[in-house]
Amino acid sequence: MVNYKMVLAYDGTRYNGWQKQGNTKDTIQGKLEGVLGKLEGKEVEVVGAGRTDAGVHALGQVANVKLEVKISEGELMQYVNQYLPEDIAVISVEKVPLRFHSRLNAVEKTYLYRIYQSEIPDPFKRKYTTTITEELDIEKMRQAASFLVGEFDFKSFCSLKKYKKSTVRTIYSIRIEEVEREIRISIRGDGFLYHMVRIIVGTLIEVGTGGKSVEEMKQILDKKDRQAAGSTASAQGLFLKEVRYEM
């Protein structure tokens, strides 16, 4: 039995997210398990580092799968890419110790959110950005974002009402860049709550348009109440960019 770590990129547009749900095959995990199960000759379980939502994309999702079939890393990558649909790709394969678990061992994740600032729609960006017609004040967004960097209880930025585990997470950095008419927000942290990145982005957009003040971000964090934060930014602008491990 060999444990394979795979780095994946996918266009999440037509999928119902990462996680398999019952018998539905329209998930990334479902597609991968279908292809790898055929190779192995029996059902396999593919574990993903991040359970991306419906419509969310990945540039560097990490997954692992334990296989008995004898196959090299290169052969596995070629086999899987040959049978996967074109909107999912394995970009690297590596043999890892059997104890490696892509979700439980992840120590850092980076998400990218792309906002397109324009009154004119762009047919090539529509599935990969949120379009905002108003002008955003990036300096204010940066200032508001700085309140979120550090170890905090991010309960205000979580969509699950009854969450029994800790809602404390550490955000290492939030970088906001402007590239042509696109605003790219990169958020790096030790882990993220359900919808956390999208609620942070939704709140930052409200700061950028002037709907909320810079200082309100601090108050939202302190309130530990989802109602205090802004709306959840749409799924199609979000990319799971990178997952890091310390093993």
Add this chain to the structure above:
Amino acid sequence: MVNYKMVLAYDGTRYNGWQKQGNTKDTIQGKLEGVLGKLEGKEVEVVGAGRTDAGVHALGQVANVKLEVKISEGELMQYVNQYLPEDIAVISVEKVPLRFHSRLNAVEKTYLYRIYQSEIPDPFKRKYTTTITEELDIEKMRQAASFLVGEFDFKSFCSLKKYKKSTVRTIYSIRIEEVEREIRISIRGDGFLYHMVRIIVGTLIEVGTGGKSVEEMKQILDKKDRQAAGSTASAQGLFLKEVRYEM
């Protein structure tokens, strides 16, 4: 009656090209005529500068339409973008003299072709590039391309066998750039024959992989025979980038 010039961007993936064919609605022209016909209250004709093939995209297609309905440029743009599908967008509207004809008055067109050079498929580039797994020799491609710049009979680069009109065209420039792992070929000329850009690119790719020598490009041009040139590069890498007028 006012003649409106519109600049359009579209993702051609799910369309059967620009030109309306009988009753089929799955063309860019068909979509535009549907939306504008509703506004005008009767059938209208939208004339496009370039008749892009199925799967070909546009960053700056130009079209014109004559309307009797009273509407400003801004209102027309907003109306059309509201009712067009998300993969087609009007990016500018301008009132022009009634004699303006987007196809007949075009004096220069620029096409862009994107090649992705990688052994690993990229889910985000698949619909907008041709993926080549071999390494391409760009310097050789540039040298071969230089034989095509000027006024020549491009019969070898035309898919239509029985073409009664002149096959002489002028190419003003062919620029080949490498951006990360993408090779971008921009071809600017006074007009292009059926499949001409895609056959030029297909032949340049064969020079890049070593399948044809640099000097063969000159011989192919001289032969005036489609059989001499390389294969037709696939539609999804091609973009109509810009159309220019002298009025």
